[in-house]
Amino acid sequence: MTTIDVPDPGADRLTDLRRGLAERADAAGLLDLAYRTVDAPIGSCLVVVGPEGLLRLAFEVEDHASVLEDLAEVVSPRILADRRRTDQVARELDEYFAGARRDFEVPVDLGLSRGFRRTVLDELRNVGYGSTISYAALAESAGNPKAVRVVGSACASNPVPIVVPCHRVVRSDGTTGAYRGGSEAKVALLAMEADASR
């Protein structure tokens, strides 16, 4: 068969083109969700930023591709890799993991969480760096002492872990309990914060 010898763009050119596209899409108001991955000591984390702020942070153990596919269904398929819109959260995470940041300032959008679970996550934002709270105590401060199990599921389904610190919620007997990023990651985060608070 006849072929026409038109060259391929090559990987570097495509990388530049995709960066330029994300900028143009953002300027045109067509970039609903911007993402990047951040290298962290607990593995690579996916961060997804929407118009209102950080919408999702996913651990390496969650499949990043399927997280993006879910967001395309639930929020918007207008998703591109973009460094600019994800710059603040990436920088703050780097600082946090270097022990140089205790509070996150990046705007957070808890839109993926609803009802009492959302209330629990809002309440959780007041639990400071290096401290912990029990599931029972968090249920109480969220206004429903009996809803300990719902508090557990609110933490398990926290769309923005680390930034909304569900790793600081532990069992009443002092053991750490489950974590979306794996219990090892939870132990590591608590140890890091305890170290830096000393």
Added chain:
Amino acid sequence: MTVRPFDLLVAEHGTVVWRVCRAVLPETDADDAWSDTFLAALGAYDRLRPDSDVRAWLVTIAHRKAIDVHRRAGRAPVPLAEVPERPVGEDAFELADPELWRLVASLPDKQRGAVVYRHVAGLPYAQVADLLGCSAVAARRSAADGIARLRRHLTAETQEVQP
């Protein structure tokens, strides 16, 4: 069918879209047309029917945007001078030339569409026919005519530079 993250479309079809643009444009202009293509596709993504062939959809937008850029740059298609027809073999033959895009851009609309969709994007003739709004037989004919025309011109030009 689920709606996929647009980023996956860029990753999967970014290369073919660039080649389609590059077929009728020099490099930097191809970059502009590539970007125009994906920006337009992103804007229209919510209107794409779930059963559409994404590759064919992007390739059509790319060809249209590339021709737009070509015309915007003041490169009105120069009608090719008629070169005497000569017999052309059926064996594999590669058309390569640094200025090939000028020749491809100068083909009549239907031939150019057929050549680019078939021989640059690699779409099957049934799809090429859909995109051009003609029968598969007519699409085949247009592609063959376009290729024959390109060959004649490349051969003619090569002969001109010979002493």
